[in-house]
Amino acid sequence: MSLNLRSRALREVSVVALLTVIASPAFAQTVPPAAPETTTAQDSPADQGTAAGQDVVVTGSRIARPEFETLQPTQVVGAAQIANRGYTNVGQVLSEIPAFGPPGNSGVGAQSSFGPAQTFVDFFGLGTQRTLVLVNGRRFVSSNTASIFGPVQAGTQVDLNNIPTSLVERVETVAIGGAPIYGSDAIAGTVNIILKRDYEGLQLQAQAGVSQKGDAPDQRLSVLAGKNFADGRGNITISGEYNRVTGLTAADRDITAAGYFFGTPATAGEFQRVLYPNQRYSAFTIGGVPFSTDDYLASQSGIRNAAGQLQQFGPNGTLIPLDLGTPMRQGYISSGGNGYNLPLQSNLLTTSERYIASAQASYQFSDRIRFFGEAWYVRSKGVNLIDQPNYNTALFDDAGRPDGNILVSLNNPYLAAADRATIAANLPAGQNQFYLGRALADLTTGRSEATVETYRFVGGFDGTVPLLGRDFKWEASAVYGKSVTNGRNFELIQQNFANAIDAVRDASGNITCRPGVVNATTPSIGGGACAPLNILGIGQASQAARDYIFAVATPRSANEQLVFNANINGPVFQLFGNDVSLSLGYEHREERTQFDPGAFYYGEPQADGSRQQYGRTIPIDPIRGKFHTNEVFGEVVVPFVSSKNELSWLKTLEFDGAARYVDNSLSGGDVTWTAGGRVGFFQGLTFRGNFTRSIRSPAITEVFNPTSRAFNLGNDPCDLRYVDSGPNPAVRRANCVAAGINPATFDSNFSNFSIPVTIAGNPDLRNEKANSWTVGAIAQPRFIPGLSVAVDWVNIKLKDAITSLNGTDILNACYDSASYPNQFCGLFNRGADGQLTTIRQGYYNAAAYEMAGLQSTISYRLPLSRVGLENAGTVGLSVNYFYRDKLETQVGTGDINHAAGEIGYPRHSGTANLTYEGPVFNVLFQGQYTGKVKFNLDEAPNARNISGVGDWMVFNTTVGVKVNEQFNLRFIVDNVFNATAPFPALSAGGTQPYFSGLIGRFFRVAATARF
Secondary structure, three states: OOOOOOHHHOOOOHHHHHOOOOOOOOOOOOOOOOOOOOOEOOOOHHHHHOOOOEEOOOOOOOOOOEEOOOOEEEEEEEEHHHHHHHHOHHHHHOOOOOOEEEOEEEOEOOOOOOOOOEEEOOOOOOOHHHHEEEEEEEEEOOOHHHHHHHOOOOOOOHHHHHHHHHHOOOOEEEEEEOOOHHOOOOOOOEEEEEEOOEEEEEEEEEEEEEEOOOOOEEEEEEEEEEEOOOOEEEEEEEEEEEEEEEOOEEHHHHOOOOOOEOEEEEEOOOOOEEEEEEEEEEOOOOEEEEEOOOOOHHHHHOOEEOOOOOOEEOOOOOOEEOOOEEEOOOEEEEEOOOOOOHOOOOOEEEEEEEEEEEEEEEEEOOEEEEEEEEEEEEEEEEEEEOOOOEEEEOOOOOOOOOOOOOEEOOOOOOOOOOHHHHHHHHHHOOOOEEEEEEEOOOOOOOOEEEEEEEEEEEEEEEEEEEOEEEEEEEEEEEEEEEEOOOOOOEEEEEHHHHHHOOOOOOOOEEEEEEEOOOOOOOOOOOOOOOOOOOOOOOOOOOOOHHHEEEEEEOOOEEEEEEEEEEEEEEEEEEEEEEEEEEEEEEEEEEEEEEEEEHHHHHHEEEOOOEEEEEOOOOOOOOEEEEEEEEEEEEEEEEEEEEOOOOOOOOOOEEEEEEEEEEEEOOEEEEEEEOOOOOEEEEEEEEEEEEEEEEEOOOHHHHHHHEEEEEEEEEOOOOOOOOOOOOOOHHHHHHHHHHOOOOOOOOOOOOOOOOOEEEOOOOOOOOOOOEEEEEEEEEEEOOOOOOOOEEEEEEEEEEEEEEEEEEEEHHHHHOOOOOOOOHHHHHHHEEEOOOOOOEEEEEEEEEEEEEEEEEEEEEEEEEEEEHHOOOOOOOOEEEEEEEEEEEEOOOOOOOOEEOOOHHHHHHEEEEEEHHHHHEOHHHEEEEEEEEEOEEOOOOOOOOEEOOOOOEEEEEEEEEEEEOOOOOEEEEEEOOOOOOOOOOOOOHHHHOOOOOOOOOOOOOOEEEEEEOO
16 A cells, blocks of 8 residues: 555456476476485476375375375476576466466555565465465565555565575465464465475576566576585585566556546446546646636636636646646546646556575484574565655645645745736635645655565474384474565655745845744755745756655564474374374464554654654554464374275275364464365276365454554445445445435545545454365376376355455445444444545454355376387476356445456466477477456446456467586567557556556576586
8 A cells, every 4th residue: 555545546377387397297286205305406306207106295284195195276386387487586476377366466566665566475366364375384474564554464474575486496386275284374275385405516597588668677697506415414505596677657658658547427428437548637737737716626716818728837837728638527537638647657567676595404413313494585675666646636635734735825936927917817806825736746756665674594303203113204393584674765744845835035036935934853855944845837846945845754664483393294003004194293483573654654743642744644653563373283194095905996085184273362262174085986087175164363463553544535335426336226225315315416525535544453353264175186097198187176265354444345334234224334424415524444353255266277298209209308288277256255244246257356267388398499388368357347237338358368488498418598488479458457457467468578588507
């Protein structure tokens, strides 16, 4: 959320993953061995696959078992795929898996000033806080800012910027099922990033990319080095990576610069909103719009010249005509004309820079005990290039107030004599001042930056111990992590701004500030005396004035994590000749977070205990909190029938179960568990299914946030634009009428610009609880060697979901209920005119989610020697398809929001990879499909003249050349055929889902040297 909260008013995979692409013969469930082994620079497990029948450990279980025998739907992206696609961020890996929704935050699109360019993933579209991210099966410290103004929802989400792609062995994703194994937060699923270890050799990589327009360049440099010692008992692996991305703004692409928007026509027609180009605002411009009264409608109160033309201040500070273009019903929004060009104030791609260093070490003391350790340091800086500026307009407040129209004296020394006469002719007799609506875009650009430093240390021992006549595997580990985010934002000092614009001439005729001004108590950049500011025109401010009216705000957020884990697993006895395996463990976890807004954002304390903001943002509250958990867990695998004792009619029969008790210091004790099994009646065909009860404990921000003021806007259900939407428009309309509102004519300010709200934490929050199940099948027919198919239905029902009820949620829950008035109706106030004056928002266990979909994967690998072409290489095909049947959200008894089939969450989506791996060349050709979508499934049929966009495809390719045993090159082209984003998706939230079609064809060259 941008700190410039009022301005929001004006903003109306590769799945091939299953098969590590180029060389792995394995299926989605196949992963490299978990047991220690030596990896050389020339021959890594990710590239060679897994020996048939080898026991492995996959995400969602702590018990090793033969490959393909996982219970939950699992997808894997290996190191070969990561290299061939040229990913610079692990978030890009997951973005090509169709089951993942748009990331909660990434380097694409609008950014929070408290964490620009951070990357948080969202499995199934259930929220970033419900996707658990692990590294090597262990938790990683969060970088999320513990503030209501942070980049994503409150929680302990992991920023994937912290993970160097060059060090990744594979990325595993598991739908549901992870909560009993790993604890809270795995409601949607688990992402486990497995790193290369026991590396032997030296690898150097360099990669550079640029768009076909010559912009948005990115670079990546990495080094990976490992050395065995003590006759192979010990190993140390170090890595370093540098990555830089140069950003873009809306002005850098014609499709965004065109400013298409859905506007409300001035004359009612068939559709409530119609697509128009070139969105402009006439209530304010960068140069300034003069008014004769405190108004925002230029057509009503604007200054006109002798010819009757409306006026605005041009670049040089003199009056020029203001062209309203085609006004919308609001009167201050237009299509065309030369008003304020709001669409250009958008960030498309954030500039970012990352330095990552890590070290891993291990030492085998004996056959039964091994030490392992990790050390991390990450420094990541993100810069949001542009955002909406501060505004002065009657839309936001009364004249003379910080956000209201600026009062300008006719004696202002910067006002030209001719313009003074023109304005005076429009003013009532005796009035010696006029009103100025202005966007301060030449002063406050919305640019913000934040630097995140992350430290993480892992240490522990593992090995085997003889029990019950068998060897049991054990591990004991400790993890400590700390992440610190330091922001640096230029902010307007309101008191100094008011002083500077009140310019006069001294006795010598020099333009100065009015004598006797009192400066703000917060230091400005210049730190000196008042300097006069010329606000008439564009870029007329002197450097002295800029230094006087600006301060540097320095918010700081810190997260700490400490985890102790001990577990043991192994076969406890045999049943029908099969080992029954058991895993038991204990975990203690501590999470601490604090957010310090800094002196500027905190505001100036007042005598009555309140605080007064220094700038245009409300005073922001600090947050501090902590919690700890004590958790015990267990898992059992009971194979009744396996290859050891299979029958003629029954090949596989297995039961899997796991449970975990979580005692959280904030939300108390709860149990999460899973149970399921596999059954196979034919060789090569296995059915599987499971049921899981998972939880998410309240986040620190959700519990400890003090009652904070903010501004918000949304859809007022009693507004004539929205009264016919919702689950039962008749009920909505009747309740609005009962509230004394005429929805046939009501134009809600809440739907046009933001109003004051309060947001408070809730110490009485309970754990979220989800009941989830999957059912599916894996087919590996013997008569088609190399073919693997997995199909799974996934269903997740989440209740008591913690949500910060926003204004729209609260209003819908009030007016869409048959039991009106209800408890939600007491959370807001309306004035005598029906306009909302305040809404009391906060965190409640008040939401419910439901997700259902079909996840299917197909992979086929054909060594060409099988068709008589010896030493010719291997051809592979893998397809990942996701059908999203349901994605629903409901707050209380209010309107159900249906998202399955909307932008970002298409019903049909898929990724396919066709690969060839030869002795010298390798080729990857990838297609990504996004099905047709609607802009809003719940709006009235006549809400827009264009309701959505059709299906869309983009193709990517990589050509690799093996120069010799030590050196190879790759040439990567994203969006090979330069597919453009479907029109007009970018006018309705399509920037992230269709970014590849926005940036256009993109080229990368990569080189790898191994020694």
